[in-house]
Amino acid sequence: MAGIRVQNIEKVFGRVKALDGVSLEVRDQEFVVLLGPSGCGKTTLLRIIAGLEHTEGGRVFIGERDVTALPPRARKIAMVFQNYAVFPHLTVYENIAFGLRMQKAPPERVKAQVDRAATLMHIENLLGRYPAQLSGGQRQRVAVARALAVEPEVLLMDEPLSNLDALLRLEMRAELKRLLAESRTTTLYVTHDQVEAMSLADRIAVMNAGRLVQYDTPMKVYQEPADTFVGGFIGSPPMNFLRLPIEGNRAKLESFALELPSPPPGPEVLLGVRPEDLEAYLEPQPQSFPAEVLVVEPLGPHLLLTLMREQQPLKVTVPPDFPARPGQTLWLRPQPGRLRWLEPESGKALASSA
Amino acid sequence: MNARLVYLTLAVLLALWVLVPIFLIATLALSDRASVFAWPKGILPQHFSLETISFFFGVEGVGKAIRNSLVVAGLTLLFALLLGAPAGYALARYRFAGADAYRILILMTRAFPLAILAIPLSVQFIHLGLYDTPLGVALVHTALALPFAVLVTGSLFLGIPKELEEAAWTLGCSRVQAFVRVVLPLALPGLTATAIFAFVISWNEVFAATLLTLRERTLPAFLLSALNDSPLPFRFAGGFFLIVPALVFIFVIRRYLFTLWGIANR
Amino acid sequence: MRSERYIPYLLVLPSVLFLLFLFAWPLLEALLLSIRGAGGEWTLENFQRMAADLYFKDAIKYTVLLAVVVVPLQVVLALCLALLLGGIGKGRDLFLYVWTIPLGISDLAAGIVWLAIFTERGYLNSFLQALGVIQEPRLWLSYETPAILFLAVVAAEVWRATAIVFVILVAGLQLIPKEYGEAAEVFGASPWRRFWKVTLPLLTPSLQVALILRTILALEVFAVVVALGGRNLPVLAGEAYYWYNAYQNPGVAAAYSVLILGISVVATLVYLRLMRSRQEAAV
Numbered sequence: 001m002a003g004i005r006v007q008n009i010e011k012v013f014g015r016v017k018a019l020d021g022v023s024l025e026v027r028d029q030e031f032v033v034l035l036g037p038s039g040c041g042k043t044t045l046l047r048i049i050a051g052l053e054h055t056e057g058g059r060v061f062i063g064e065r066d067v068t069a070l071p072p073r074a075r076k077i078a079m080v081f082q083n084y085a086v087f088p089h090l091t092v093y094e095n096i097a098f099g100l101r102m103q104k105a106p107p108e109r110v111k112a113q114v115d116r117a118a119t120l121m122h123i124e125n126l127l128g129r130y131p132a133q134l135s136g137g138q139r140q141r142v143a144v145a146r147a148l149a150v151e152p153e154v155l156l157m158d159e160p161l162s163n164l165d166a167l168l169r170l171e172m173r174a175e176l177k178r179l180l181a182e183s184r185t186t187t188l189y190v191t192h193d194q195v196e197a198m199s200l201a202d203r204i205a206v207m208n209a210g211r212l213v214q215y216d217t218p219m220k221v222y223q224e225p226a227d228t229f230v231g232g233f234i235g236s237p238p239m240n241f242l243r244l245p246i247e248g249n250r251a252k253l254e255s256f257a258l259e260l261p262s263p264p265p266g267p268e269v270l271l272g273v274r275p276e277d278l279e280a281y282l283e284p285q286p287q288s289f290p291a292e293v294l295v296v297e298p299l300g301p302h303l304l305l306t307l308m309r310e311q312q313p314l315k316v317t318v319p320p321d322f323p324a325r326p327g328q329t330l331w332l333r334p335q336p337g338r339l340r341w342l343e344p345e346s347g348k349a350l351a352s353s354a
Numbered sequence: 355m356n357a358r359l360v361y362l363t364l365a366v367l368l369a370l371w372v373l374v375p376i377f378l379i380a381t382l383a384l385s386d387r388a389s390v391f392a393w394p395k396g397i398l399p400q401h402f403s404l405e406t407i408s409f410f411f412g413v414e415g416v417g418k419a420i421r422n423s424l425v426v427a428g429l430t431l432l433f434a435l436l437l438g439a440p441a442g443y444a445l446a447r448y449r450f451a452g453a454d455a456y457r458i459l460i461l462m463t464r465a466f467p468l469a470i471l472a473i474p475l476s477v478q479f480i481h482l483g484l485y486d487t488p489l490g491v492a493l494v495h496t497a498l499a500l501p502f503a504v505l506v507t508g509s510l511f512l513g514i515p516k517e518l519e520e521a522a523w524t525l526g527c528s529r530v531q532a533f534v535r536v537v538l539p540l541a542l543p544g545l546t547a548t549a550i551f552a553f554v555i556s557w558n559e560v561f562a563a564t565l566l567t568l569r570e571r572t573l574p575a576f577l578l579s580a581l582n583d584s585p586l587p588f589r590f591a592g593g594f595f596l597i598v599p600a601l602v603f604i605f606v607i608r609r610y611l612f613t614l615w616g617i618a619n620r
Numbered sequence: 621m622r623s624e625r626y627i628p629y630l631l632v633l634p635s636v637l638f639l640l641f642l643f644a645w646p647l648l649e650a651l652l653l654s655i656r657g658a659g660g661e662w663t664l665e666n667f668q669r670m671a672a673d674l675y676f677k678d679a680i681k682y683t684v685l686l687a688v689v690v691v692p693l694q695v696v697l698a699l700c701l702a703l704l705l706g707g708i709g710k711g712r713d714l715f716l717y718v719w720t721i722p723l724g725i726s727d728l729a730a731g732i733v734w735l736a737i738f739t740e741r742g743y744l745n746s747f748l749q750a751l752g753v754i755q756e757p758r759l760w761l762s763y764e765t766p767a768i769l770f771l772a773v774v775a776a777e778v779w780r781a782t783a784i785v786f787v788i789l790v791a792g793l794q795l796i797p798k799e800y801g802e803a804a805e806v807f808g809a810s811p812w813r814r815f816w817k818v819t820l821p822l823l824t825p826s827l828q829v830a831l832i833l834r835t836i837l838a839l840e841v842f843a844v845v846v847a848l849g850g851r852n853l854p855v856l857a858g859e860a861y862y863w864y865n866a867y868q869n870p871g872v873a874a875a876y877s878v879l880i881l882g883i884s885v886v887a888t889l890v891y892l893r894l895m896r897s898r899q900e901a902a903v
Contacts, residue, residue, distance in 0.1 A: 052520050072523040085521035089539045102526030150525065361707040368701060369718045375779065376721070378743055379733045393757055394746035437638055440631040448628035456632055463643050464833070467840045467884060469860050469877040474649035475642070477870050497642040500635060529627075558726030560843045561857065565864060574728050578843060582850045586739065589847075593732030597725055604724035608717050 002063025002076075002153040002186060003028045004049060010057040011044050011210075018044045020210040021058075026154075029184045035197040036207035037233065042190045043158055045207070049188065050156050051075050063153050073102075078147035079156040082163065084139045086131045092118075092142050093127040099150035117145040120179060137168045144176070148183070155180070157189045161196065173199055194234045198222065206230050224340060228347035231272050231340065237304060237315045240278070242271040243344060251341070254289035258339070262351045265343040269350075272340035275315045280305070280322065281331040288333035296324045307332070376597065382587075383407055383594035390587045410591030419576035420595075422488055423557055426572050429492035430499055430556035431549045437496065438503025439545065443533075445504070446511035460501045471497065472562040479566060486568045494562045499552040506551075510544040511537065547610030554600045650881075653874035666871040670859075670879070673872075679854040682770065684883070686855070687838040690777045694834060695827070697778065698785035702793055703815075716790075722783040730780035731847025735761075738772045738848065763852035773853060776844050781837065785830045792826025793819070828895045835891070836884045856880050 004026040011019040019041045026032045034042040047053040049060055051072035059068045067075045078099065087095050094101075096114045105113070118124045121141040131139055140160060147155060161169045161176075177200050180187055191197055197204050198218045206214045206221060206229075214226035225231035231239035242253075246264045250257035251271060260269065281288060291307035291314055302317045305324055316332060318324060341350040378397075382390055386403035389395075410416060441460075445453060475494060476485065484490035514537055522532035538545075560574035567575050577592040584592075604611065657663035670676055701719055705712060722730070737743045738760045745757040760768045796819065804814045842857040851858065860876035863869050 050520075050524060052523070071528070072520075073526045073528065077524055079521065079524040081517050081521060083515065083517055085515065085517040087518060087521075087536055089536075098522070099525035102531070146525070156524075358707065358709075361704055362711075364700075365704050365708055365711075365715050368704070369715060371779070372718055372721055375733045375737060379736050382736055391741060393741035394749045395741065395743055396746070397743075437635040441635045444628040444631035450628040453628075456636070459636070459639060463639060465836055465884070465888070466643070466647065467836065467857070467877060467880045469840060469857050470650045470881050471643060471646040473860065473864055473870060473873050473877050474646040474653055476864070477653065478646070478649065493642055497639065500639065504635065554724055558724075558729070560726060560728045561840070561861070565861070574726055574843075577732075578728060578846060581847060589732050590736055593729045593735075596729040597733075600724040600726070601721065604721065605717070608720075611720075612716065 003030070004154055004186065004188060005061040006045070006049060006058065007061075008058035009045060009048055009055045009060070011041070011048065011053065011055055017210050019048075019055075022207075022210070022212050023058075024205055024212060024215065026186060026188055029186055031180060031187045031189065031200060031202045033197040033201035033204050034188065034190045034207060035192070035194060035201075035204050035233075037192055039209075040207040041210040042192075042207050046156055046158055046188060046190045049154075050077055050079050076153040077156055078150050078152035078154075080143045080147050080158065080160045082159040084136075084143040084160075084163075086139050086142050086146070088131050090130075091127065092123065092129050092131070092134070095131070095142055096127075096146045096149045098146060103150070113149045113151070114145075117149040120148060121145040137164055137172070140164060140172065148179075148185075153186065155185045155187045157187065159191050160189075162191070162193070169196075176200065194236070198234070204234075206233065208233075223338070224349070225272065226349055228270065228272070228342055231342075235274060237275050237317075239272050239274050239340070240314050240316075241342070242273070242309070242312055242314070243268055244271050253334075256287050258334075260341055260350065265350065266345070268344045270342040270344050270347075271334070272342055272349075273334045273338065275304070275317045277335045277338035278314070278316045279333045279335060280316055280318045280324075281333065282323070284331045285333050288331040290329050290331055293324055293326050293328045293330060296326060305330075376601075379590055379594050379597070382590040383410075387587055390590060406587045406591050407594075410588055410595065413588060415571070415576055415580075416573075416592075419571050419573045422567075422570050423572040423574070425488045426492045426495060426563070427553045427556040429488065430495040431553045433492060433496040434499040434503040434552040435507075435545065435549050438500055438548070439507045441504045442507025442509075443511050443537075445508040447516060457505075460504050463497060464501045468498065468561055472565045475562075476565045485566065486570050488570060488572075491563050491566050491572060492556070494566060495556040495559055496552075498559065498562075499555045502555070503548055503552060506548050507541075507545065510541055510548070513544075514540050544610055547607040550603050550607050551611065554603055557600055558596070650874050650877055653870055654878045656871065658871075666875040670863075670872050670875045673859070675851070675854040675859055679856050679859045679876075680879075682853055683839060683841065683856045683880075685770070686773060686777070686841055687835055687887075690774055690781075691831065691835050691838055693774070693778050694782045694785050695831065697782050698789050698830070701782070701786050702789040705790060706793065719786060720783045722780050723787065725780060726843070727780060727841075728843035728847055730776050731844040734772060734776035734779065734844075735847055738775075761849050761852070763849070766853060769849045769853050772848050773841075773845055776848060777838070777841065780844070781834065784837070785834055788826050788830040788833070789823065792823050792829075795826075796822045824895060828891065832888050832891050835887050839880055839884055839887070856883075 007023050009019050009022045022041070022045060034045060036042045044053060048055045051067065051070060055068065059066055061067065062075055062077065087098065090098070093114055096117055097110050100110045100113055114127070115124070118127060121144055123138060123141050123145060126134065126138060131142065134142065144160065161172055164172060173196060189200060201218055203216060204218055204221050205212055208229050214221055214230050221230060222234055225234065225239065228241055231241070244251040244253055246252070246267055246269055247257060249264060250259055251269050253271070258271070284290070289309065291309035293305055293307050295306040297304040298320065301320070303320055303322055303324055305316045305318060307314045307316060307330065314332070324330070342348060343350065381399040383406055384402055384404070385399060386401050386405040387409065389400050390406060392400070444450070445457070472494060479485040479490045484493070518536050519532045522536045523529070527535065558574065560578055563572045563575040564578050571579065573592070573596060577589070577596070581589060654666050655662055655664065657665050705715060708715060735742070740757045740759055744760065745754065748754045759765065760772060762769070800818050800822070801814055804818050809817065840857045841855055842861065845853050845855050845858055851862070856876055856879060860873045860880070863876060864873035
C-alpha cells in the first residue's frame, strides 16, 4: 500500500489551462474522491497520476517514489475506466488474469488471484464468457475485478459508475464501499456526482476550473463549504445564498441582525444556508423573515419549495404534510449553528463560521 | 405496400443486370469450343465442358502469367500492409503537425492518372534493373493500393477505443505489447480484409502491368498483349479466370469491406 | 517519455518515403520526359508530334466524350441504386453485395464480358435474332461503326464502374441523420421535395468526391476499349500505351499522360468551382 502525492501539476490543452498548479496528497489506505463539474480537470489529474498524460510541470509521487517520468506499467497502479475497457477478445477469466500474466505470475497464483477477485465481485459464474455476452453492470464488475487482481499499491477509478442505470449505480456504490474498505486499498476516485462523493469518500477534493477548491471530509465540505461554488455544487438542492446588508458589524435580516464570525468584508455579506436548515412557519416567528412561495414540488420524503425574497430565489424543504401553496407567504427561520458566511465578491467563506 | 413491390422489382432487375453478363461469360468459359462459336447463342448453357478452360491453360505463357500475378499480388498485399498500417495507426492515435498534409498526399495518389506514373517508372526501372520483374510491378501496385490501406486501417484503428490500449498499459504492457496483445487481435479481421482488397487491386490492374513487363507478364498484361491476336475462347476463358478469384475474395470479405467503406449493416 | 513525440512521424515515414519515390518523383519525371527531346534538350516536339498524329483528335474526342456521357449516367444510376437500397427492408444485404460485385472486376475482364455480348456471334445478336429483329449477325464493333462501338464501351463502363460511385453515395447517405427527413415529413414535405431539399444537399460532399474520382478514372479508360475494339476507338490512355510499346517513344507517351493529367486537373477544378457556388447559392 502507498499514498499518492502530487505537487504543482500543470496541464494545458491548446489554449485551455486544464490544471493550474494542483497539489494534493492521498494518505495510505485512504479513499479520496476528486469531485467537480465537467471540464474541471479531475479526470486529467487522474490520468496524469496514472501516467496516461504528461504533466507540464510538477511531480507525481506514488508511495514516496517519484514516478513523474515513468510509464503507467512501472507505477504499480491499477485503473478502472469509465467505459470499463474490458478486452472484447478475451474471456472474463483472461481479462482478470491479464495484469498477472504480464507480471509472468505462475499459473497457480494467477488462478488464485482471479478466483479471489471474481468472488469479491460476484462474477465467479461468468469466467468463461466473453464481454459481448455480459450486461453493462457485469462488465463493470469485470473491470474492477481485473484491477483488484493485481493487488495494486494504488487504485484509480474514473467515473466507473456513471454508465450504469440509477438502481444499479446505488447497488454498486454500496458494494464498492464495503469492498474497498475491507481491502484497504489506497483509492483515488473521480466523479461528478456529489452524492457518490459524499457516500464513498474519506475525504473529498473539490475541483473547479483546474484548481483544487476544498479538500476535507464529506461532512465538513457539506456543512462548511469553502466558497459559493462548493456550497452550490454539493447537496441537492444546492445551498441558498442570501445577500444581506451590513449594519454596524452585523448582517441585517428583516427586523433582526445576525452576528458575523469575523469583521465584515464590505457593505454586504452572503449568508449560506441549506434548504433543510430553514424552518418554515405559517405565522411570523422571532428571528424569521418572509418569502413568497412560487413552486411546490412534492418529492416523496419532503416537499421542495421555491420561494422568492426581494428578488432572490430560495429553496426550502418542509415535511410532506406541510400546507404549502403557490402565492402563499411563509416565514423562514434560519437555524443558528448551521449558517455559513461568505464574501459577496470572491464567494469565499469568511474565516471560522459558526 | 405497392411501392415496396416496385422497389423490389427494380432492385431485382438491376441485380440481374449485374449478374447476367457474368453468368454469360461463365457459360462460355465452361463450355466446349464449338459452343463458343455457335450462333445464335441461347441464354442457357448447352454443353458443360472444360474444353475451353483447358485450352486456355494449355496456351504457353498462361501458367507463368498466373504465377506472376500471384506473386505480384502477394507482394503488393505485403507492402501495402507494412507501409499502410503503421501510417493508419499514426493517423488514428496521434494528433501531429502534418497529419492533414499527409492525408492530402495520400488522397492525391488516387487522384493522378496511373499512366503518368507508369511511363516514367517504366523508363527508370530499366536503369534500376526492376523492369520486367514482379517486384517492379508490385511496387507500382503498392502505390495504387497504399491510399486505401492507410485510410482504411486508419478508420479501423479509430474504431478500437484507445482506452483498451491504456488499460493494457496500466496492467503492465509496453506500447508494443499493448498493440500486439490488444489492438492486433481486434484489428485482424479488418487488416485481413484490407490485405485481400489490396490483392484484388493488384490482380486486376492492367495498364501499369503491361507497361512494366515483357516476358514476366501478369495475367492481365498477358491477356491484353495477346488479346487481339487470340481466338475468342481464349479471351473468354481468360476473362473468366480474371474474374473468379476476385469475386470469391470479395464475397469472403464483403462484410468488412462495407464497414471499411463506411457502410453500416443495419 | 519525450521520445513519444516522434512516434507518429516514425510510423508515417516509410510510406512517405515510398510515395516520394513512386509517386512524386515519377510525376516530375513524366513532366520532364514530355518536354525533353531525343538529344536531351528542352523541346515541345513530343507535344507537337502528339498533336499531329492521326489518332490524336479522335483520341481526345472519344476520351472526353466517354467521360461526359458515362459519368453522369453512372451518378444518376448509382443514386437510384443508393435510394432503392433504402427502400428495401429485407434482403438489403444481398442487394448491397450483388450491386458491388463489379468492384472486384478488372476493367479488362469487364471489357471481355461485354465482348461476349457484342461480338458478332454474341448474345446481343442472338437476342435480336430471337426477337426477329435481325436475321444475320451484325457487326457492332468494327471501325466502320464507331458510334455503336462507342455505345458498347459506354455500356461496359456503366456496368463496371457504377459500383464505385454507388459505394461512395451509400456511405454518404448513411451519414445523413434520419431526423432531418423525419422533421421535413412532419412539416408536410412530399418524398420528392424531401429528396431535393434535404437529402441531395446533404449528399453534396459525397457527390463531389464521387464525381471527381470517377471522372479522373474515366479519363484513363483503356482496357475496356482495347478489349472491345482494339484501336478502333482511340482514347488517350490507349495512345500513350501504343506510343510507349509499339512505337518505342516514351517522350510522346509521356506527352499523352501529361495531357490526361491536364484534363483531369481542369475537370477537378471545374467541379470544385461548381460545387462551391451551388453550396453558396443554397446558403
